[in-house]
Amino acid sequence: MNHPLEVTAEKTTERFYRRAREEWRQYVIYAGFIAIFIFFAITLSDKGFLDPNNLLNIVRQTAMIAIMAVAMTFVLSAGEIDLSVGAAAGLVSVTTAMALGQFGLVGGMLVGALTGVLLGLVNGLLTTRVGIPSFLVTLATMGIARGTGMWISKTAAIPILDRTYYFSFGSGSFGPVPVLLFWALVIAAIGHVVLRKTTFGRKVLATGGNETAARFTGIKTRDIKLTVLIISSVAAAIAGMLYAGRLHSGRFQLGEGDEMSVIAAAVLGGTSLFGGVGSVIGSIVGALMIGLINNGLILMGLEFSQQLIARGVIIILAVMVARSRR
């Protein structure tokens, strides 16, 4: 059949160049990650950067950020934002530690998870039913969560004595491999499949990409937004429980400032702040990249003040290259 409309089919090479032109920004994070890794491997070779212990340390320090970044990928993809994750992690570490002392292992885990669900419901309902922008809602609940943690713990660290708990949540390891790595890998795998391979993931991307179109297609966009905000708080709760397990105690300060690292990780990984575009694997690599940079800067012997400046500059440069044009 010869249709006048038919554009002659693209040749494979043409398609490759077009894709390279249109989509290279999606992959630039991986190249950047490798480049930074090689840079540190060469310049810091005498300071033990490549030492397996150091590399595992990076994993340990990055796991919580990575877990929260997986969920943040969903929130940003749906066109919302969650600033309360760091504070939520701190609060959950406190409630979990207190409940562990009172009701034992199962009770502690349940209370920790419930705290997360409850906070997510508050964030989600205020955003979707009352109509306050999630930026403002979660800015407010960030303070509320941090304050509640401070109040109920009377600003003290709550010790955790349950061995099973702190082995499985953060401190333990199988041989040289820390438990934290398993947590991060499992959650990343689930997140990736859900975003890429389920109707829910597709609906999240459609909601953030063009909310009107999504609604016209029959997607309940409010429910989608509510769900992603609950997912985010639950991920923050898991991160909080891991923090508590790693330090054998719940402290309200845990996770302070994490929201910024988490959002930076997701954006570095190619997730759009404006919704519609998201990559779980990108977010994981973004989180690892932030961990890598922190670790490298410490090994270089920079002062904390210099680290802050260098980290800020690197993140801005990386996002400038990686951000999507829309």
Place this chain on the structure above:
Amino acid sequence: MWQGQDDNTINMSQAEQARVDAVAMTGISKSFGGVVALEHVDFTLRRGEIHALLGGNGAGKSTILKMLSGVHKPDQGEIRINGVLLEDNSPEAARRLGIAMIFQEMSLVPSLSVAQNIFLTREPKDALGLLDDRKALKEARLLFERIGVGLDPRRQVGNLSAGQRQLTEIAKALSQEASVLIMDEPTSTLSTAEIDHLFDFLDRLKQWHASIIYVSHRMEEIRRIADRVTVLRNGRNVMTSAVAETSLDTIVEQIVGRKIGAFERKNRTDAKAGAELLRVSNLSAKPRLNEASFTIRGGEIVGIAGLMGSGRSSLARCIFGMQRIVAGEIRVKEKAVKISSPSEALNAGIALIPEDRLTQGLLLQHSVANNLTLPLLKKVSRYGFVLESKERGIVQECTRRFRIKAVSPNKPVRTLSGGNQQKVVLAKWLAVDPVLLILDEPTAGVDIGSKTEIVEIIRAFAERGKGVLVISSEPAELLALSDRILIMARGRVVREISSEEIEDWAEGATETTHRISSMEKGLQVAIQQEQ
């Protein structure tokens, strides 16, 4: 309807099926809060036909479309789609019966691929219940092959051209078993080549028995693509005819009709006296402006006419610094000026009154007084403090001079009527005393009384030796105001109509047609001839 009374039942139902119209609207009436939008309208869309729906602003076109897509419910009358009564008036119900409205970029998600968009919420799944993008891709390819679209379904919608996006939307509708497509001004964002593609495509769709309602202002397109045409005027169906059996003149005459106008043309003979105020040479910009040139002299009111997408709004936006100029020159009082932002335009003495006064022209929550003095803050303040006595004086003068009816100047602007709101916008910018005033749709959505007053205000402003540029999609408004009219098409000024020519059109008026109607017909025909 047919004679075969003695056919057996099976044959009859088949024959009947073939003859059932895709859309049958009978005796439809609808009013909105006392304003009649449609009155006893009958409209049929036959299976496999392209039916053009025409009419001026407020003729009732969009009300009909909204009823078909289930947004509005008729007060009277019934709508049948493929013979089935549309009872439950909701967008979902209309879609179930096979109606698809092709929105412009409204129903696609730019960050997803073509295939993902087509199957959004109906994605094929594999044995594990996970999304099967490969299968979706295969089905999309099959669909594209069947309907003859040569587009790679893997491409991201955000990277497609306007025409490709439109094809994607149509494909999406067809894959949902839509049998009636509604297209509202589908070509306004397309290039000429893309329009050709679209028309070939629509022609082929007819063979698939898809029926299309086609709304457009371009007669040339209608003659090329449509089988029948229906004209609405003042909420009534005034004409339904086969396109082949009618002429451009007849159609335009039916669209214009005889109107009791709020507008009266005034021939201002001394208008050409002034010196050159604005000269635009070969102005180009993206999108839709391609070497446009014209001049305005002091005391002159110049109108710009053209269809949607002809570049009229882009021209205004460029002169006011809201759109980046790619090439060309703007001279104010014979001095070249560089305008890249509205503040630079204001410094050059150019003011723009935007089309949408609610979002672009007014701070609705703020008081009438605050709105009026916003561009004048320098005048009414000293050392950064607003002097209330000065402010009050200016506000009093404005409200008196422009007859703004407000309970108090301290009431929020949103409490005013549409006409008075527009007068506040006008007063606000006239108080700045610009050299050149650009008005985009100055009397849209304004009651008849205020329309006349606004026209008077604009004339008085020009009398003071100032220049005025009016952009409008309402021909009557342009004809009433303008000393000269420029017709735009394809991003440039293609024809200039002098005051004498407009008067000549008016001579065509007879006992039964109003002068404005007669001029309007002349202008409409002129616009269509330039397409």
